[in-house]
Amino acid sequence: IANRVANAWQKHISLDPEAHSVLHTLHCSKKLALVSNFDHPPHVHSVLSKLNLTPYFDSVVISAEVGVKKPDPRIFDRALEQTAMKPEEVIYVGDTEDDTEAARAAGMVPVLIQRNNEGNAFDFSVNTHNLQQEKFTPNVTTVTKLSEILTLFESYATKFQTVGKS
Numbered sequence: 001i002a003n004r005v006a007n008a009w010q011k012h013i014s015l016d017p018e019a020h021s022v023l024h025t026l027h028c029s030k031k032l033a034l035v036s037n038f039d040h041p042p043h044v045h046s047v048l049s050k051l052n053l054t055p056y057f058d059s060v061v062i063s064a065e066v067g068v069k070k071p072d073p074r075i076f077d078r079a080l081e082q083t084a085m086k087p088e089e090v091i092y093v094g095d096t097e098d099d100t101e102a103a104r105a106a107g108m109v110p111v112l113i114q115r116n117n118e119g120n121a122f123d124f125s126v127n128t129h130n131l132q133q134e135k136f137t138p139n140v141t142t143v144t145k146l147s148e149i150l151t152l153f154e155s156y157a158t159k160f161q162t163v164g165k166s
Contacts, residue, residue: 015051016115018146023056025150033059033079037069037098058083071098073106091156093149100140111152112142 026032034057038044041062048054059082063069066078080087087107094100095113103110143149 013047013051015053016146019051019053022146022149023053026153027056030153031058031083031085032056033061033083035061035070035075035079035092037063037075039064041065070094070096070102071105073102075102076106076108091153093143104140109156110140111149112140113146113149114142114144 023032034044034048036044041064044060044062045054048057048060054060059079061075061079061082063075066075068074076087076090076092079085080090090103090108091111092099092103092106092108093111093113094103095115100110100112141152143152
């Protein structure tokens with residue numbers, strides 16, 4: 001049943017138009033990890049493959065595979081291990097309060113992305129875009145487009161000098 005539900009849901013997924021260009025740019029100089037609270041790992045891997053996103057990620061961590069989910073900061077342990085990164089070297093972009101709380105608790109710089117993509121079932125920010133900014137963790141940088149992440153990395157360049165690929 002889980003596969004049927006996941007397959008039906010995949011039919012309604014669309015990719016952010018900026019996704020490939022932003023991920024490509026970041027992947028050329030940074031280590032990238034995907035950390036998901038999803039409970040059906042085959043679905044996550046299938047979506048990444050169908051959307052040609054798999055090559056961009058050095059690590060893919062799914063809560064159902066590691067037995068812990070956000071906001072528990074331990075979910076990041078495997079991604080940090082697989083990328084040989086320290087938490088203080090990481091900017092984590094998430095679309096929920098659980099994401100930003102977990103990143104902060106793990107010692108990372110949390111960034112909240114709040115898009116208004118109501119036509120995209122894959123964008124969990126659809127559930128939160130009408131909420132007031134104050135509802136989220138205070139003092140969290142917020143972006144509204146993926147391309148803003150590139151500018152954000154530039155602004156953190158001096159702090160994150162060691163984040164590049166080896």
